[in-house]
Amino acid sequence: MRVVETVKSPSLPTPLIFGAAIVSVLAASVLMPVASYPMVLAGILGVVAVGCLVFQPYWLWILLLTFLPFSVEISDVLGHGTNLVFPTEACVPLVALAILVRFLVRGKIQWARSWLHTAILIYFTIQFLTLVVSPLPVVTLKAFIRTTSYLLCGYLLTNIVVERQEQAKTLLKFLVLSTSILVVYGFYTQFIEGVSIYQDIAHPFFLNHCIYAAWVCFPLAFLLPSLSQPIEGKGKIVLFFALLGLGVLLSFVRGAWLGILGLVAYLWYRQRSALNLKFILVLVLGGILGIILIFALDLSHLFVDRFVNLFDRRYVTNESRIDRWMAALSMWATHPILGVGLGCYPDLYPQYLFYVDTFEGAIRMGAHSIFFEIMAETGTLGILAYGFIIFNFFRETRRLLALAGDDIQQRCIALGLEGIVVVYLIHGVVNNLGPSDKIDIALWATLGLAVRLRYLREKERANSLPHST
Structure with missing residues (x-):
């Protein structure tokens, strides 16, 4: 006899x-x-609407990060050459106000203990101290305010609003979806205007194809570890992975390609006991389909050009990279402790030219490497502090993996967060990935999630233990 229970x-x-x-x-x-x-x-x-977002900062966090790839830089907003990145920079005061309101309403903010907090504090202290040696203090101060606002929107807000693992999953689903929409639009801008190596993909949202590829790599890297895990909805994951992978492939950004290949090797080592034939088949078939598509779209000559000239020093982009790297090393050699000042590399670069007639000599840009740029602008102390951040991030993800146990979704999230940072670090060796509101805020949010999810997992485990009377 069936008993029907009425639940009010x-x-x-x-x-x-x-x-x-x-x-x-x-x-x-x-x-x-x-x-x-x-x-x-x-x-x-x-x-x-603003009041609702301030009092519900979780949705402010969701909306900010979901629509981050669609931020646009508006030139000369106030008529004095001042540019505004909308909606990112417009959201910074809202984020600060939301954090303040959360503190005033609750009386306290639950904050996990982590060496990653300490490492970030040390790094930003060194950035601020470069004001002492900077020949362009106004430039350095503006750069410090900008990087601090990215930390606020990415790392601090993440550590304050995420109270359950499901909230992080919701964000990651939204990010995969919004980036997939971006990639489809990117295909439109590419094929309508004719496919080429150097072009503005998905403009006006992205003005640099390297930044575009770096952004698409984030959700792609997050999804990759899930392909080797027995989780539900793997068919959807494969479809999204294929779309995002095609977006990275057609960006013609070699640094992004190397980042994904490096991540595959990293995951092969990290998950070698969990790898199976299906995972290998998916990767092999994906590569074969990519090659077929390249020839079908008559793009093989563009890919051949990228690989044939990979190590040719005289190739224009390779020569430009050598020039930018040598300029950064020269700045570091002359200012080895604190560098030349945060944000000063583009302005001081003409004084440190390595090749007089370099391809990008007249362009105001970074060092074509996040590591060389950090060394140039913040010196030995800065690059060591940055390395300390990365080290402690991987400590957090390892702890999160250890706490996951048999929880497959938790393992996928931890490995996915690692994947994002691995791709970023490899790609950042050869390309400028900032300053960019998109890349920087997403990276800080990734670091923040590692700490927050580990803290929530430990709290959940502690609450599940029987209490002694």
């Missing part, structure tokens, strides 16, 4: 119902008179 849904408290009714009446009385004034109505709704 929780009823809303009466004060809450009356409160909602009163708010609705007040809102209607305010909005109806201004309904014929669209600008006023939009302003009121905007204020309400």
Whole structure:
């Protein structure tokens, strides 16, 4: 005999119902008179939306990171040559206010103990200290404010709003979806305008194909470890992985290609006991399909050009990289302790030219390497502090993996976070990946998730243990 149990849904408290009714009446009385004034109505709704996001910072975090790849730099906003990255820079005050409100409402903020916090504090202290030696203190101060705002939106906000593992999963799903939409739009801009190696893909959202490839690599690297794990929905994962992989392939960014290949080798070592024939077949078939597509689209000559000239010193991009690297090393050699000052490399580069007639000599840009640029701008102390950050990040992911046990999803998340950083580090050896609101905020959020998820896992395990009486 079947027993049907009736489960009553929780009823809303009466004060809450009356409160909602009163708010609705007040809102209607305010909005109806201004309904014929669209600008006023939009302003009121905007204020309400901002208030909701400030008091619900989790959704501010979700929206900020989900729409991060679609941020646009607006030139000369105030008429004095000032540019604004929208909506990223517009969200920075909201993030700061949301963190303050969270602290005032709750009276405290749960903060995990981690050496990664200490490493980041040391790194930013060194960045600030470069003001002492910087020949361009205004440039250094602006760069420090910019990098601090990225830390605020990525690392700090992540450590404050994430209270359950499911929240992190939600963000990662949104990121995979939004990046997939971006890649489809990127294909449109490529094939409508004619495919080439150096072109603006997915403009106006991306003005540099290296930054575009770096962004697409993030969710791609996160998904890769899942291919070797027995998780649900693997068919969808393979489809998203194929789309994102094609986006990286057609970006013609060799640094991104090397990053993905390096990640495959890294995961092969890390997961060698979990690898199976299906995983190997997926990678092999993916490579074969990519090659077939290259020939079908008549793009083989572009790929041959990228590989044939990979080690040719006289090839324009290789020569430019050597020139930029040597300039960075010269800056570091003359200022070995604290460097030439945060953000100063592009302005001081002409004084340290290695090749007089280099291809990109007149372009204001970075050192074509995150490591050489850190050495040049923050010296030996800066690069050591940066290495300390990376070391402690991998300590956090290893602890997260150890806590995962038989939880396959937790393992996939931990390895996925590692994958993002591995690809970033390999790609960053040969390309400029910043300053970029997209890449920097996403990277800091990745580091923040490693700490936060480890903390939540430890807290969950501690609560599950029987308490002694």
